[in-house]
Amino acid sequence: MSVVIDILMAILLIYLALRCMLAPELSKTIFTFFAFGLTLALAWIRLEAVDVAIAEAAIASGFMGVLLLDSLRDFSYALSKNPKNLELPENFTIKESNKSLLLPRLALGIGFVIFLLISMEATWKTPEGGGLTAVSEELLPQSGVEHPVTAVLLNFRAYDTWLEIGVILMGLLAIFAAGGVKNYRKPSMTAVDPLLRQVILFFIPVLFLFGAFLLYFGKTGPGGAFQAAVLWGSIGILFHLGGWPIFAMIPRKLRQFLLTMGLGSFLILGFLLMAAGGAMFEYPPAYAGILILIAETLAAISIAVALTAIYVYLTK
Amino acid sequence: MTDLPTSSYPALLVGLPVLMATISLFFKSRGNAVAGLIGCLLTGGLGIVSFAEVTQRGTLIHILGGWKPPLGILLRMDSLAALFIGITAVVGILISLYAWWYFSSRKVSDGKFTLFWSLWLFLWAGLNGLFLSNDLFNLYVTIEVITITAVALAVLSGRTVALFAGLRYLLAAITGSMAYLLGVALLYGSTGTLDLGLMGQALEPGATATFSLIIITLGLMIKKAAFPFHFWLPPAHSSALAPVSAILSALVVKGAFYIMLRLWTEVFGVSLSYAAGQLIGFTGAVAVIWGAWQALLQTNLKMLVAYSSISQMGYLLMAFPLLILAPGVASGSADWLAPAWTGMAYQVMAHAFAKSSLFLSAGIIVFALGHDRIESLRDLVAWKPMTAMAIGIAGVSLIGLPPSGGFMAKWMLLKGIFLSGQWWWAPAVLLGSLLTAGYVFMLLRLAFAPAREKIAFRPVPHILQVCALLLALGSFLIVLPSENLIQFLGGTESFGTGIESIMEGGVHGNE
DSSP: OHHHHHHHHHHHHHHHHHHHHHOSSHHHHHHHHHHHHHHHHHHHHHTTOHHHHHHIIIIIIIIHHHHHHHHHHHHHHHHHHOTTTTOOOTTOOOOOOOGGGHHHHHHHHHHHHHHHHHHHHHHHTOOOOOTTHHHHHHHGGGGSOSOHHHHIIIIITHHHHHHHHHHHHHHHHHHHHHHOOOOOOOOOOOOOOHHHHHHHHHHHHHHHHHHHHHHHHTTTSSOOHHHHHHHHHHHHHHHHHTTOOHHHHSOHHHHHHHHHHHHHHHHHHHHHHHHTTSOTTOOOTTTHHHHHHHHHHHHHHHHHHHHHHHHHHHHO | OTTSOBOSHHHHHHHHHHHHHHHHTTSOHHHHHHHHHHHHHHHHHHHHHHHHHHHHHOOEEEEGGGOOTTTSOEEEEOHHHHHHHHHHHHHHHHHHHHHHHHHHTOSSOOGGGGHHHHHHHHHHHHHHHHHHBOBHHHHHHHHHHHHHHHHHHHTTTOOHHHHHHHHHHHHHHHHHHHHHHHHHHHHHHHHSOOBHHHHHHHOOOSHHHHHHHHHHHHHHHHHHTOGGGGGGHHHHHHHSOHHHHHHIIIIIHHHHHHHHHHHHHHTGGGTOBHHHHHHHHHHHHHHHHHHHHHHHHOSBHHHHHHHHHHHHHHHHHTTHHHHEEOTTOOGGGOTTHHHHHHHHHHHHHHHHHHHHHHHHHHHHHHHHHSSOBGGGGTTHHHHOHHHHHHHHHHHHHHHTOTTSHHHHHHHHHHHHHHHHTOGGGHHHHHHHHHHHHHHHHHHHHHHHSOOSSOOOOOOOOHHHHHHHHHHHHHHHHTTTTHHHHHHHHHOSSSOOHHHHHHHHTOEEOBO
C-alpha cells in the first residue's frame, strides 16, 4: 500500500514541478508552486525527516509563497495600469535554433546525461556508514536537550549554527550592498482592503503561537530557531501587507540591536564560556538546556527581523 | 590529533572579527569606519601573535564545545594554517589602512561605503575560519560566509558593470559551493565522519570516493577561477573598488586553493591517481600562459592585473602533479616534495603581497585620473614616483626575478620539477615568466616615457602610496627569513599533517 502512495506522490511531484515551470499564467505558476511545496513537505514526512518537512512547508510554501503573491500583486497592478506593457510584439516568433549551435548543445546534453548517470551510480554505491547518529544518541543526555537534531545544531556543532546565523545577517548586508542603503521613512498609512486586515489580524496570534511552540518543541522534537523564525518573520510581513509598517516605526538603534542580537549574544556566550576556562560553546551540562533555549530564542527573533527587513527593503 | 596543545587563539581568530563587525554596524559613517579600522588592526594583530605562538609551541588546537571529533568540530592551527593566517593578517592590515584613507578622502561620501568595514571583517572571520577548520561541513559554512561577503564587497561600488560582474560571480560561486556540498554529502554518507583526519583514515577507494574527489575539485576550481572556469574573475575583480579588488585577488581566491590542498593531501590519498595530478597540473599550466597572454592584450590596468591573477594562480596548481608519486616510484627517493611544497607556499605569499600592491596602485591611478587606461601611465615616474616604484617592485616579484619572493617560488618549483623528472612543466613556467615580463615591462616603459600632454590629476593622499609600496616591498622581504620559514613549513615537529603523510609514505598514485 505504502509503495503505491509513494509512487503516486513521486508522479504528482514531477507533474507539479512541470506544471509550475510550464504554466502559461503567472498566477497559476505561483499556486502550483504552493502545491508543489506542500507535496514536497509530505514527501519529506514519508522519508521520516519531519524537521525538514516543517522547514519545507514554512519556507518554500509559506515564506516564499507570501513573497511570490506580493510580486504577483505588483505585476497585476502594473498590468492594470498599462495592459500593453507585457504583451508580446506582433511579429514575435520563436527563433529557430541556429544550426551551428546544434553540435555543442548536443555535446553538452550528452555530457550532462553521462554526468547524471555517474552521479547516480556513485550515490547508489555509497557504502552504509551509519553517520554520527549512534554517537550523538549516546551523548544526548549530556547535551541539555532531548532531540538529537537540536543537540547537534545547538550543542555538538553550535559553531556551525552560530556561523549560519551570521550568514543570514550577511545576506541582509549583501542586499543593502547591492541595492544601496535606503533610509526607512515612516510611510503614511495606505488604504488596504478591510477584509484583508481582519484576516491578517486573525492570523498573527496563530502564527506567533505556532512559532513559539516550534521553538520550545525543538527541545524534545523536530523544530527550532530557524523554523520559528520563518513563522515570526511572516508576522512582520503580514503587518506590512496590512498597511501597518511596524519595521519603519521601530527606532533605528533598536532595529540594529534586534538584527544583531542573535549572532552577538551567541558569540558573547561563547567568549564568556571561554573566559570561564572551557572551550568556545562548552556549556556546563547543568545549564546547557536553559542556555540553549535563550540562545535559540534570541537567534529566532534576529532571523525573523532580518527576514522582515529583507521583505521591507525589497518592496520599497 | 586531540592530544595536541589546546589554545583559545583559534576561537578568537574567528570570534574577534565577527564581534568587531557586529559592533561597527551600530555606528554611522565616521564611527563605523573607526570601529572597523580598530577591528581590522586587532584582528591582524591577533593573527600575527598567533602565528608567532605556533612557531613557538607547534600545532595548536581548539575543541569547540568540548566535543571531540567525530561528533564535534576541531579547529587546528598547524604551520600551514598559521602561514595563511599570518599572510592574511599582514596584507589585511595594510589594505585596511589604505581603505581608511581611500574612503575618508573621497569627496562624495556614499552611505554604502560604510558597509565596507563590517563586510570586510566578516570576510576576514570567514577566511580565518576556513584556514583553521578541520571539518568538511564547517569548511562549507566558511565558504558560504566568504562567498556572500565577497560578492557584496564586489558590488559595493554600485556601478552597473560591477553589478553585472557581481551577479556572474555569485552564480559561479554558488555553483561551486553546491558541487562541493554534493561531494561532502557523499563522503559523509560513506564514511560517517566529517573530520578531515578521521575521514582520511576511513575513506576507501571506490566509485564514491572518486566521484566525490572529482566533484569537490571541480567546485573548488570554479571558486578558485582555475583555467576553464576563470571567466568570472576579471570583470568581478576589476570593477570593484581598489581595496576590495586587492582583498579579492590577494586573499579570497587563496581560500578555495587552500581547501583543495588540504583535501588532496589529507583526505583523498586513496583515490588520487597520477593522471589526476597531471590533469590538474595541465589546467594550471594553461592558466599560466593564457592568463599572462590575455593580460598582455588588455588596455585597462585593472583588467591587466586581474588576468595576471589567473596566470599567477595557475602556478599553484602546477605543484599538484609533483605531490603525487608516479606508479612504481619509491617514496624514499622523492626528494622533490619539499621544494615543490615550499615553492607553493612562497608563491602564495609572493602573489598575495605583489597582487594587493598592484591593485592598490591601480586604485591610486584611478583616484588621480578617474580612469585606468594603460596609456595614461605615461610619465608616471615624474608625477607619482612612489606608485611607479611600487608597480615596478611588485611586477619584478610577479615575473620572478631574484631576489624577490616570486623568484623563490618559481625557483623552488623548477627545482621540484627537474628533481621529479617531470620536465614537461618547465617550459610553461618559463614561458609564463616571459609573458609576465612582457606586460610588466610594457607598464614600466610607459611609466618612464615622457607625457604627450600635461596631465590634470586629483591630489592623492601620500599614505595611500606608502601602503602600496610597503606591500610591494613585502614581496621581497619574505625572502629574508626564508631559511626559518622553510624549516617552519618543513620541520618534522610542526609539519602540516598533510605534507607529513606525504613525506613519510608519499601519496601513491593508483594505477
